[in-house]
Amino acid sequence: MILKASQRSNAAQLSAHLLNANDNEHIEVHELSGFIASDIPGAFKEAEAVAKGTRCSQFLFSMSLSPPAHERADVAAYEDAVTRAEERLQLSGHPRVVVFHEKEGRRHAHAVWSRINSQQMKAVNMAFYKEKLTSLSRELYLEHGWQMPNGLIDRKQRNPLNFTLAEWQQAKRLKQSPQEIKITLKECWATTDNQPDFAAALERKGYGLAQGDRRGYVAVDWQGEVYSLSRWLNQKNPALQAKLGERTALPCVDEVKARHSQALLNRVRIGLEQIEQKYQPRLAPLKQQKQDMAAQHQGERDRMKARQDEHWQQEVAQRQARLSRGLKGLWQRLTGRHQALQQQNDLSTLQALKRDQQQRDNLIYVQLQERQGLQNKLTALHQQQQQEVAAFIAVFLEEHSELGQAVLSHWCSDIDQAQQALSDDYHGCFTSLADFAQELTEESTSIPENLAYYIDYEKMGRDLEMNDVYTVTTAYDEVHVFWNR
Numbered sequence: 001m002i003l004k005a006s007q008r009s010n011a012a013q014l015s016a017h018l019l020n021a022n023d024n025e026h027i028e029v030h031e032l033s034g035f036i037a038s039d040i041p042g043a044f045k046e047a048e049a050v051a052k053g054t055r056c057s058q059f060l061f062s063m064s065l066s067p068p069a070h071e072r073a074d075v076a077a078y079e080d081a082v083t084r085a086e087e088r089l090q091l092s093g094h095p096r097v098v099v100f101h102e103k104e105g106r107r108h109a110h111a112v113w114s115r116i117n118s119q120q121m122k123a124v125n126m127a128f129y130k131e132k133l134t135s136l137s138r139e140l141y142l143e144h145g146w147q148m149p150n151g152l153i154d155r156k157q158r159n160p161l162n163f164t165l166a167e168w169q170q171a172k173r174l175k176q177s178p179q180e181i182k183i184t185l186k187e188c189w190a191t192t193d194n195q196p197d198f199a200a201a202l203e204r205k206g207y208g209l210a211q212g213d214r215r216g217y218v219a220v221d222w223q224g225e226v227y228s229l230s231r232w233l234n235q236k237n238p239a240l241q242a243k244l245g246e247r248t249a250l251p252c253v254d255e256v257k258a259r260h261s262q263a264l265l266n267r268v269r270i271g272l273e274q275i276e277q278k279y280q281p282r283l284a285p286l287k288q289q290k291q292d293m294a295a296q297h298q299g300e301r302d303r304m305k306a307r308q309d310e311h312w313q314q315e316v317a318q319r320q321a322r323l324s325r326g327l328k329g330l331w332q333r334l335t336g337r338h339q340a341l342q343q344q345n346d347l348s349t350l351q352a353l354k355r356d357q358q359q360r361d362n363l364i365y366v367q368l369q370e371r372q373g374l375q376n377k378l379t380a381l382h383q384q385q386q387q388e389v390a391a392f393i394a395v396f397l398e399e400h401s402e403l404g405q406a407v408l409s410h411w412c413s414d415i416d417q418a419q420q421a422l423s424d425d426y427h428g429c430f431t432s433l434a435d436f437a438q439e440l441t442e443e444s445t446s447i448p449e450n451l452a453y454y455i456d457y458e459k460m461g462r463d464l465e466m467n468d469v470y471t472v473t474t475a476y477d478e479v480h481v482f483w484n485r
Contacts, residue, residue: 001065001066001067001073001077001081001137001140001141001144001146002064002065002066002067002137002149003063003064003065003081003085003133003134003136003137003140004063004064004066004133005061005062005063005064005129005130005133006061006062007058007060007061007062007115007126008058008059008060008061008062008112009057009058009059009060011041011044011045011047011048011060012041012044014044014060014062014112015040015041015044018040018097018099018110018112019040019041019099023103024101024102024103025102025103025290025294025297025371026100026101026102026103026294026297026298027099027100027101027102028099028100029097029098029099030075030078030098030099030100030109031096031097031098032097033095033096033097034093034094034095034096034114035047035095035097040097040099043095043097044060044097044112046095047059047060047095047114047116050114050116050118051114051115051116051123053121054116054121054122054123056115056116056123058115059114059115059116059123060112060113060114060115061089061091061112061113061114061115061124061126061129062110062111062112063082063085063110063111063112063133064108064109064110065078065081065082065108065109065110065111066106066108067107067108067144067146068146068147069106069372070372071144071146072365073107073144074357074358074361075357075360075361076357077140077144078098078100078109079098081136081140082096082098082109082111084136085111085132085133085136086111086113088132088133088136089113089124089126089129089132089133090124091113091115091124094113094114094115094116094117094124095113095114096111096112096113096114097110097111097112098110098111099112102364102368102371104371104375104378104379105368105369105371105372105373105374105375106368106372107364107368180386180390181227181232182232184205184207184390185202185207185219185227185229185232185233186232186233187201188201188202188205188207189229189233189235192243193243194243195209195243195244195245198243198244202219205390206221207219207220207221207227208220208221208251208256209244209250209251209256210226210250210251210252210253210255210256211247211248211250211251211252211253212226212228212247212253213253216228216229216230216237216240216247217229217230217237217240217241217244217247217250218253219232220253220256220257226253271392272389272392275385275388275389275392276385279381279384279385282381283378283381286374286377286378286381287378289374290371290374290378293370293371293374297367297370297371300363300367301360301363301364304359304360304363308356308359312352312356315348315352319345319348319349322341322344322345323338323341323342323345406472406473406474406480407421407422407472407480407482410470410472421482424485425482425483425484425485426480426481426482427469427481427482427483428480428481429478429479429480429481430479430480430481431477431478431479432458432461432477432479433458433461433462433464433465433471433479433481434457434458434460434461435457435479436461436464436469436479436481437457437458437460437461437464438455438457440464441455441457441460467484468483468484469481469482469483469484470482470484
């Protein structure tokens with residue numbers, strides 16, 4: 001079970017994340033203990049109020065618990081991990097919240113503690129909490145017989161494509177896979193040896209290399225999003241500087257954004273919308289099936305809970321009936337029979353609780369298996385769509401680059417006109433329109449040497465541009481000529 005944690009402030013934001021029904025198909029508040037409040041927002045406000053009596057700003061400690069994707073982890077396994085974690089972190093007895101989330105066929109949990117010892121009015125020092133939780137993660141994998149990730153066996157072998165919360169949020173804003181972004185950037189880094197090659201590799205993938213304000217070296221994509229290379233490549237600044245040279249020699253972010261012209265942005269956005277529309281008919285039924293499945297699973301859980309509650313009331317009545325009242329009850333107490341019956345009731349209660357929890361675990365496991373089957377179909381389709389998006393961007397940039405941007409600007413971002421111009425009407429690149437007029441004249445007409453100096457090719461070029469051709473300029477001596485059909 002992978003355990004990741006952080007010290008937190010901003011109680012309202014964390015509360016909203018735990019109760020976020022938009023990104024999670026099922027949410028279960030499993031435990032809320034040690035607080036006077038009966039809900040998570042109130043509990044966290046309570047923790048914040050207590051922290052006001054200390055100098056602690058990050059008064060919450062949040063931990064996520066994620067078992068392997070295709071392994072079964074019952075509630076008891078989560079509870080055991082939470083208890084052992086708080087013992088190692090010296091948080092035993094502190095108020096805590098435990099919430100289960102389910103999405104995309106996987107279940108994980110969040111545990112949040114108040115760091116403040118209310119009796120001493122001091123915050124628990126969370127020294128070396130990452131090392132402690134990593135050690136506990138290894139123990140949990142071994143105890144459950146799960147295949148341990150390489151990163152837990154040896155930190156040097158950890159998955160380089162894992163991403164942080166900030167990276168995931170950045171990718172989510174752009175509706176891209178954070179793993180796909182990280183793969184692209186790492187591939188460019190691994191296959192190049194110097195700054196020019198790395199910059200060229202990024203350009204082919206739709207990124208520009210730039211100097212950041214505080215982040216050293218950055219990549220800027222065609223949407224103007226800025227990626228810190230030290231974060232996304234997991235490289236320290238000395239390693240980046242060794243390959244890329246001085247940061248100040250690179251263009252600033254604004255310059256790179258300007259180079260990614262608005263026409264290209266519009267073209268790519270329209271192209272992405274077309275790809276999204278292409279996949280929408282195939283994704284729509286699967287998304288509807290996901291919604292229907294979530295509602296069906298929740299209904300099954302509600303019906304099970306109703307049956308268990310009814311059965312529980314019947315068992316409570318049976319246990320109470322074992323304890324007599326009046327003279328018979330007094331006789332049971334005198335003979336010790338009452339104590340034996342009470343112990344029997346306590347054992348029966350514990351067994352009933354375990355039985356009901358096992359039934360819920362079994363139901364959830366079956367539902368997760370069903371949901372994972374649907375998620376496999378969704379994932380395959382999303383991957384196919386992302387591959388088509390990546391191919392579209394790469395082909396457009398490789399084939400047209402700045403010329404494509406300029407042509408789109410000329411045609412006011414009309415895709416059909418721009419594509420037709422590039423494929424059917426493009427004649428070539430010349431240093432000037434006069435150079436084109438001279439080449440066209442010399443190819444079609446034999447000019448006597450004594451008359452060559454009297455021909456004004458600049459005027460001929462201007463005449464051609466009035467009716468026969470139009471031009472797109474990408475640099476001082478780069479004039480692209482198109483036939484005006």
